[in-house]
Amino acid sequence: MDSVGVLMTCPMLDYLEEQLGKRFKLFKLWNHSSLSEFMRANSNSIRAVVGNTQIGADANMIDSLPELEIVSSYSVGLDKIDLKKCKEKGIRVTNTPDVLTDDVADLAIGLALAVFRRISEGDRFVKNGLWKKTDLELGTKFSGKAVGIIGLGRIGSAVAKRAVAFGCPVNYYSRTEKPDTGYKYYSSVLDLASNSEILIVACALTEETYHIVNRQVIDVLGPKGIIINVGRGPHIDEPELVSALVEGRLAGAGFDVFENEPEVPEQLFGLENVVLLPHVGSDTVETSMAMADLVIGNLEAHFLKKPLLTPVI
């Protein structure tokens, strides 16, 4: 397979780069300053693209690669891939589900705890020597709070399971009610928010879920409410969320994702009740390796004409 051209769109994991380099003819897009020159010279050799949450395969890229057969994404999210175009052109698509579910769900609960119990704030407080002068303000209990989950897929269900272990009643919104969950279903996000004390966004980003958390949702969650986002930045109307936090119309928030990563609204930097992470939901050693192995396994399966491990298309 070492003559098969595989294009990586941006740096991901050293292990993935090494392993792809051992098996395929690897092209690294970020090493080329002129995209058009790169495409002119190499587009006919590239049969696979490996993208991620930053750079996937948009319509432009797909159209520039006439020999493209497969997009193997180093992510579970597919929002950076033009799926419609892939379908039209018969290009296969794979992602990395399941292996990252636990990590993302762990992080959602971690962010909730960090916000409710002031963990990041307390860390800054101690490191800045403030403990000698005063006490950290009281936190808020997390156990038992009504948790509202947007999206009860793999990750949302794993978040729900963890929330139950904290004694939290679980509510959820999804397009359709899931049978036999034991959780309370709401067919509107607005109703979910008005019946929850913490809202956790865990759904896929699609046209329907863009800005699924808007001003109205924020307002019904109210000044005691907390929002956690481990989905995608564009799930939330970010300027509205920032205003709500700055004006005290929300109690706090924890974000792993933002609308224009790696840009983060600077108004959030001074807010102690907001915990910010650089999109690291699946970034553990164990999970990153497992994701890389899936990316490679899907490519190998495709070029050996075997069934894909985790096909999307």
Ligand SMILES: O=CC(=O)O
């Ligand atoms: O955000 C992470 C992913 O989609 O894998």
